[in-house]
Amino acid sequence: MPKRKEIKKVLVIGSGPIIIGQAAEFDYSGSQACRSLMEEGIEVILINSNPATIMTDKETADKIYIEPLTLEFVKKVIFKEKPDGILATLGGQTGLNIATQLVDDGILDKFDIELLGTSPDSIKRAEDRELFRKTMLDINENIPQSIIINNINDGMKFIKKLGFPIIIRPAYTLGGTGSGIAENMDEFINICSKGLQLSMINQVLLEQCVSGWKEIEYEVMRDGNDNCITICNMENFDPVGVHTGDSIVIAPSQTLSDKEYQMLRTASIKIIRNLKIKGGCNIQFALHPKSFNYVVIEVNPRLSRSSALASKATGYPIARVAAKIAIGYSLDEIKNSVTQSTSAFFEPALDYVVTKVPRWPFDKFVSANKQLGTQMKSTGEVMAIGRTFEESLLKAIDSLDIKLTYQLGLSLFENKSADELSVFIKKPTNDRIFAICKALQKGVTVKEIVSLTGIDEFFIFKLSKIVELASEIQNTGIAWLDYNIYSRAKKMGFGDSYISNLVNVDLNEIRALKSKYPIKPVYKIVDTCAGEFEAKTPYYYSTYEEDDDDIKITGTKKILVIGSGPIRIGQGIEFDYCSVNCVKKLKELGFESIIINNNPETVSTDFDTSDKLYFEPLTKECILDIITKEKPMGIIVQFGGQTAINLAYDLKNEGVNILGTSIENIDLSENRERFLNLLSDLKIPLPLGKTAFSLDEAINIASEIGYPVLVRPSYVLGGRAMEIINNDKTLVEYMKLAVDISTKHPILIDKYINGKEIEVDGICDGNNVLIPGIMEHIERAGIHSGDSFAVYPPQKLSNNLKNIIVDYSIKIAQALNVIGLFNIQFVIDNKDRIYVLEVNPRASRTVPILSKITGIPMVNIATQLIMGKTLKDLNYQLGLAKESKFIAVKAPVFSFSKITDLDTYLGPEMKSTGEVMGVDKDYNKALYKAFISAGYSIPTSGNILISLSDFDKKYSISMVKTLINLNFSVLATTNTYKYLLNNNIDNVELISYDNALELLKDNKLVLIINTPRKGKNNQTFGYSLRRISVEYNINCITSIDTANAFINTIKNTQNIKNLDVYPLNNYNINYLMQN
Amino acid sequence: MKAVLVIEDGSYYTGEAFGAFGEAFGEIVFNTSMTGYQEITTDPSYNGQMVVMTYPLIGNYGFNNDDNESYKTHIQGFIVKEFCDHASNWRINQKNEEYFKFKNIVGIKNIDTRKLTQELRKNGTMFGVISTKTGNTKTLLESLKKEKEKKRNLVMEVTTKVPINHLGKGKKIVLIDFGTKYNIPRILENLSCNLSILPAYSNYKEILKYNPDGIVLSNGPGNPEDLPDIIETIKRLLGEKPILGICLGHQLLGLALGGKTYKLKFGHHGSNHPVKDLQTNKCYITSQNHNYALSNEIDSSVEITHINLNDSTIEGFKHKNLKVLSIQYHPEASPGPTDSGYIFNEFLSIL
C-alpha cells in the first residue's frame, strides 16, 4: 500500500509540558515523526504548549502553534489550517485524549478530517477499561479479574468476592495518576474516591492484584496491510506492582525461555491485530513466575516512554516508521534507516544488554514519600548499553549523576544491620537496589532476597557478583590492585570513580592504572541486526572486549558536545533543546559533531541528530576515553546544564580544550568570594551576604544583616535546600538539616530582598553583547525562577530600570569574558535598587522561550561565537534587541499529584517539572493562555477559599473586592477573615478549618488561595489544604502575586472571548543591522 | 579452564572452556536468536556445525526436558560471550554446566562474539576447531584441515533408523526424516494427523506402502546436492502424492523439480527473518536455519510464492499443477516466531 496521495496537510499534536509520566520522550517521537512526514513532502502543522521542545523549533514543522492543548484551542488551529489529517498518537496521553475529544466533538466529520494512524474506535477499545476487557475476553486473552464502578458501593460486593489486596485504577489518566493498591477497606475507600474524581469519565476499575509476577513489555507495530512485528520486549527488574516507569527495565528479557518469549509475542500480535492499531503500541504483561499463566495488564495504543526506550535500545526508529504507516505505507515499503538496504519489516536482534534506571526527584524532595507503587514518581531516566547485564547496570547507575555513595555496595545503608535491611527491602523504594546490595554484602543470601523482594533470582545473583567483586576490590586496596583484578572490574562495568571510591583513593590514581596497564574500552555499534548486516548507524557504546567495530575516525575538524543526562527538577528538556541546536549549527558550519549523552527520552540521543552518538555515562572517565579516541578540537559544555559545567573543571585539568567561556571565568561566577569581589569592582550591588562555616557564625551573620534572610549551601542547582528564614529558631533547624545535606560546603546567608525578580539571557562574543530579551517575573523574588510565571517583554519595568539592567548585564558578561550564552537574575527592591542574584555563564531554562518568542536563534548564534565568530560578523544589532510585538507568558507546571505528601507551597526551592508558554499580542490574553495551558480552569462562579499568611494579608484587599464584585462567594479562615473585616470587607464568610476541608472534599470549592506562613510544618491546616486540593484536582494558588494575576484573568475572561491563535513564524521581526 | 577457537583462516580466539573437555570441529555459523539456545543445540540441522550465538548472555533460563528438538544435541561446538553460571527459570531441571558435560558438547565462552560474527559476515562461513586440550594453534590448524577434508553423510547420521508411527484419526502423513525437529511431528500430531516418520533413505515403494494423503519432507543438515538418491526418490513421488517441503526438504524438492541450489555466504540463522508471501502481499517474521538456497533459475512449472525481504532469496514455491508446497523457513518455529504455523493447515487443506 503506497503513500496516500490525498493527504497533503497534517496536524501533529504534541504532548505539552513535562510532567511525571510524560517527559521528553514525546518531543523525541514527535519531532522524529514531523521529519518523517516532511520528507514525504507533506505540509506539517504542529501544536504544542511546551516551548522548551525541539518539536516547536522552526525547522521541525511548516507551521508551529505554541498554544494551549485543549479542545477549544486545537479547534481554533483546525479552523485556521483545515488539515487533511491529524496525527495524535505521538503526543502521549495528552494527544490521545485530545483526539478522543475531537472525535466526540464532531469537528473532524464536519471538515472531514481523518484521524491518521490508529482509529478512534481502536483507541476507545484500548483505553476504555470496559471495552478493553470485553475485547480481551473475546480473543480469550486473560486479564486480571475486575469490574468497572462509578461509585464506591458497587466496589464492596466485588471485594467480598476477591478480597484484598486489590488494585484501583481510574480510566483515562496518565502515569497511573490516582491508581493504587488497597490492603484494607479504609485504603480502598480513600484511593477509590480520589480515583473517581481524577478520571475524565469518572470511572474506576477494581482489579485482581497480580503483584509479584514478572512484568514484561512488548513494543509492537502494525501497518494498514495487517503486517505485524515486535520491536523488542523488555523485562522489569521489579516485579509487577512497581510502575514500569519507576522500575529498572532490561531489554531484551533475560529470564524468559523461547517458549515464554514467543507465547507473549504471539499474544501481542494477536492483540494489536484485534485492536486494529495502525502504528506502534505498547503491551504490558504480568507473567506468573512459576507457570505459563499470564495476564494482559495494559495496552497503550500510541507511542510511549517504552517505545522511546525501545527505539534507543534497538536502533529501530519507531516514531519515524509509525508516521509513515499513518500516511499509508506498509512496513515492507519503508526503508530500514539503519542498514539503508533492508526494509522496516524486520525484528531487531540485539547483541548487547540495555538497562534503564529511573531518576527520581527525591534528592530535591527530601521529605517526600519514597515508596514506589502503581503510580509513577520518577521525572526521568537513564539508559546504558553493555555486553553483560552487570556492565549495563553499572554504567546506568554511573549515568544517574547522583551522590557517589549511590554506588552499589558503598557507604549508603552501611549503618543498617542485615535484619534492618531485610525489612527495608520488602517494600520497593527508589534506593532499594542499593539496600539489596548492602544486604548481600552483610550476608543476606540470594534466596532470602528473592523471597523478600520477588525480584528474579537471575538479577539478584548478578548483583551478588557485583558486590563480591566490589568487596574484593575494597580489600585489595590500591596496593594490590593489579592488572588481573582491575581488568576484571572493567569488564564487569566498574567505572573508575566507583573503583576509586571502593579503595578510597583519588580518581586520578585509578586513571593512572588504566594507562599503565593499559586497558582501554572498545566501541561497538548499535545496528539492529547483531552484526548480520553492515550498519550505517553512527551510534556507539563502550565495552571492554577485544576489538572495536570499524568506527571511522576521520578528520580533525570535530567538536564534542556534552549532553545533560536524565531529566530532573532544575535540569529539564531545555538543555536537550540547546545541545541539539548546537549540534545542528556545528554541522552547518562543516564540523563533525559528536554527542555524548545517556538519556533515552531525548532528541539528542537520536542516532541521526549528530554525526556521531556515544551513548555513555556522563563521567570524566567516559568522556576522556572518547576524547582519546576521537581527538576532537574541543568540547562544548555550556549547553549541557550544570551537569556539563561541573564536569568541565575536571576535564580542563586533564588538558581538554573547553570551547566558549573559559573555566576560570565560569569559576569566577560560581565561586562565591571571587564573584563578590568581581561585582564590587564593577560597582554592581548584590544582596548583602556572608558565608558561615558554623552555627554560631550563621546566627551572628543573620542578626548582622537582619531577617528575613535566604540561606543555602554553596554550589547548588535548582535551589536545593534553599530557604527563606525569619528568625533564629528556624535558622537553627535549617542548619541541622542543611549541613548534613552537604558537609563539604559552607552555608551562604543573604539578605532576602522582597522585590521584583528579573531574568536576562544574553549572548556575548567576549566583548560585545546581544540581549534578546528581558523577562519579568510575576511573583516577587523568593519563588524560584523555575517556578514563577514570567513575562516577555516586561510590562511593569521603566525604561530607566531596563537600561540599568542592560548596562549591568553587559558589564558582567564582559568582565566574565563570556563567549556564548549567559543568564542573570536580578531583584529590584521597592526603592528601585537593582541587585544581582545569580549569574549562570551557560544556557538556561529561558533560552528556548526567548529564542522562540523573539526569533533570535540564541543557541545557533552562541555556537558560532564559540567557534570564533563575533556578533559583528553575524551582523546582529548589539545591546537589548528591539521588543517583539508578541507577548509571551511562561507558566510553570507541577507534578504534585504524583509526589504524594510533598508540600506544594512555592519558595526558593524549585518544584516544577515543566513549563508552558502563552503567546498573544495582548498581555491579558497571553496570560490567559498561559493559565489554560498550565491546566488551570478559570472559574466564573462558586466558592473561593482564602487563607493567607500575615505577611501577605496586606496585598489581598483589592483582590477580594474584585472577587466579590464578580459574585464569587469568598470564604476566609479566622485571621484572614478578621483582617478583611477590619478593612471593612464584610461580605466574606468565615469558615473553620474542618468545614473548609469538608467543602474541598465535597468538591464545593472552585479555587483556593493559600499562602503559607514561612517555616513549614506538615501538620498544619495549610498543608492538609494544599495536599487535598491536589488530590482532588482543584486549583490551589500559594503565592499572592500569582493569585492577583489569576484573579485579573478571571476578571478579563469576559472581554477576551475571541482569542486568536498565532503560528510561531508570525512572531518574528528582523534583528539584523540595516546596512 | 582455558579454551581456544582456531579458524581455518588462521585467526584464533582465546577464551574459557565450558561443557565437555576435548576438541570439536565444524563449520562455524552465527545465530542471531536472543532466546531458544536449547532448541538450537538440539536441532539436527546443525549436525556438522558449531554455533556462535550473537546474543551475549546464553543459559540464563537453563535447560529443561520439554524444549529439546531431538533426542540428542547435534551442534559440534558452542561459542558464546557469557555462559550463565546461575540460570533461573521454573522449568530448569539440570545445571547448565552439567547439561553440556552430559551432552558432551565442547564450549568456549568469554570471547568477543560480535567480532567473530563480523568476521564470518565478511569472509563467509568458515571451518574451525575449539580445543580445551592445547593452545597450540599450529597443530590445531593442521588437524582442522584434515577434519575438513573428511566426507560425512550428515543426514544419514541424524535420520531415524526405523519407521516411527504416531497413530491419529486425521489425515495420513508420511514425514521423511532428514533430521527433523521434534516440533514438526508435534504440530502434525496436534492437528491429529496419522503420522509415520520414515528414514531419509526410504525408497519409493517403502514410502507409498503407507499410502499417505500427503508427504512432508523435513529439515536437515548439509548440502542438498550431496543427496542424489533422495532427490531421485522425490522425483518419482512428485505427482503421486501432495508434498510439503521444509528447509532441506524444500531444497531437495527444488532440485527434484530441476532447480539448482547454491551456498549462501553465511546462511540464514535466526528468529527474525522477514519473508513476504507474494500471493497475499503479507509479510511474516520467520525462524530460519540454512546455509543453502534455491537459485532463481527454476523450472517454469514452479511458481515462487515467498521471498526474503533482506536479500530476496527464494523462501517458498508451489507447483503450478501439482499439489506441492515448499518453504525454506521453519513454520514449526521452535525457536522463533510461530507466525507461519498456518502453512501446515494450508497443506492439510489441499489433501
Ligand SMILES: Nc1ncnc2c1ncn2[C@@H]1O[C@H](COP(=O)(O)OP(=O)(O)O)[C@@H](O)[C@H]1O
Ligand atoms: N492487577 C494488577 N496487580 C498489581 N499491579 C498492577 C496491576 N495492574 C497494573 N499494576 C502495576 O501498576 C503499574 C501501572 O499500571 P498501568 O496499567 O501500566 O498504568 P499506566 O497507564 O500508568 O501505565 C504497572 O506497571 C504494574 O506494575
Ligand SMILES: Nc1ncnc2c1ncn2[C@@H]1O[C@H](COP(=O)(O)OP(=O)(O)O)[C@@H](O)[C@H]1O
Ligand atoms: N537575596 C535574595 N532575595 C530574594 N530572593 C532571592 C535571593 N536569592 C535568591 N532568591 C530567590 O531564590 C531563587 C533561586 O535562587 P538562585 O540563586 O537563582 O538559585 P538557582 O541556582 O537554583 O537558580 C531565585 O530565583 C530568587 O527567586
Ligand SMILES: [Mg+2]
Ligand atoms: Mg503502563
Ligand SMILES: [Mg+2]
Ligand atoms: Mg536561578
